[in-house]
Amino acid sequence: MTDDSAPRVAILLNPHAGGADPSALEERLEGRPGWAIERTESGAHAAELAERFAAAGCELVVAAGGDGTVRQVAEALAGTSAALGVLPLGTANDFARTLGLPAGLDALDALDEPELVPLDLLEVGFADGSEALLANVANGGFAGAVGEAITDEQKDRWGALAYGLAAISASDDVYPYALHVDGEPAARGEAVVIAIANARFCGGGVQIAPTADIEDGLLDVITVTPASPARLGALLAQLRAGRVVDHDLVERHVAREVRLEVEGDLPWSLDGELDERAIRRVQVRAGALRVAVGPDYRRPDGC
Template sequence: MTDADRLSRADAPVAVLLNPSAGRGRHRDLLPDVVCRLGAVDRPVRVLTARTVEAAEAECRAAVTAGVGAVVAVGGDGTVHRAVQAVAGAGVPFGVVPAGTGNDFAADLAVPADPRAAADAVVAALRSGRTRPVDLARMTGPDGAGRWFGTVLAAGFDAIVSERANRMRFPRGPRRYDLAILAELARLRPRRYTLRLDGVEHRVEAVLVAVGNGTSYGGGMRICPYADLTDGLLDVVVGGRFDRRTLLRVKPRLYRGTHVEHPLVHTYRARTVELVAEGITTYVDGERALDLPVTVTAVPGALRLLS
């Protein structure tokens, strides 16, 4: 069944994955209005809520298998990430209503930042049957396990900080990440990576390696500033042998994307990236993913965006 077939069926419901805790619940009061606005499409709306991220992903997969007309993710990059695992490559029209902390994928897609305006835009696309193709990246481990992602794969200092923060029980909120950064800065050292970019091998020592389908992560840090969601390529950014002082000086430039002008930063483009290093767990779309080594492949048009 094509996306046009799904959208043309008046009885095909729209599945809405709702995450009330996204963005630390700051948009919780808006969610009933968002669901009401999505209901203006005059077709059944099936709200999916789950207590765990695994259950959310399973509910999205079940909805796609059942033949829903579209899937809409209401939340942040993590919520989008879970829904994308079900719709990627399936031809199911997909909408995004940003209601999280970072919303990097939505920003790359030029989705309205206001959740109500974004819901109205999804409804307009549903009514007109309008979608556009968007690239995704597919990562695969040595055992064949895989994940789709829309934004950036982090496999360096940023991933190490996230891993430490996730192990910490105290404090809660942003301060936990601040403390994790301080702890990992004290241990900062370049690591040895092997990169194979479309089969061409590069051996590097680096503190940061990012593979971008999109431009940004972490709420607007433009780590891969020239990434394009429609070019069928991955952008790779390697931050070399930074010491602590230099890394702290360069970090603010991530929000403007000008860090790539630093002589210790190197950028590449490839359709397939093989990434090897010891002791690194990757993060994609802000979510914990696979341990290295992994292979990442750009998949053109894997997502049909309601737009």
């Protein structure tokens, strides 16, 4: 692929995403010159294609799938001149909620003449020395166990609600932790949830970090202390409704970098994908790339 042959907009379609319909997508692209579709075979293939299109001079590379697809494409585009677009075709589509995008193929309209804003990414360091970039949320505890607890049948039957049902069923484990915020002495406690957020939503519409801002160069850390399943269930319902900023079970920190020590095998969901590696450090890579936002995009109050 050369600069002359590169499309203006490249859509990287995960054909396994729940809302993927290649025929319907092709039909919607009729009359859009300079657009191209490539089907991905895996997350690594999506990243490879994104790098190739960016190097060839493509203006907008669109992750068409769920939050995992978005993460792979965003990581590949970081530091390039290509902007990231999102076509939310997965089950949860949490990152697209923060971007103010409509569901499914209706998000194409926001990509015709996109409004681009700078997007921070989370640079995650693991205990084994490996690293990763995230666009949305690193979600640990019962919320992280959701990815392991949900079956394909539950996703098909319940959609985004399956995440909430699985979270309640996985809320028994408690994790002692030590959290270092921007080099300060450790804050210690016990949690059933530890979430490190760049954006606001996770778990199929739970607004875990209502004050998180993808443009501010900061991350939000949210911990949820142990409580009965009934109280945690009520909190989850409030989070899904977007009504929680202050709550006696919730503690929040804002930082540029955090270091974390956790006792026990804390299950993590990284942008919706289960990961067994232990997180030790997360820092913000401010303005790592540009992202196309939708008509309902709003920064949190005060930004």
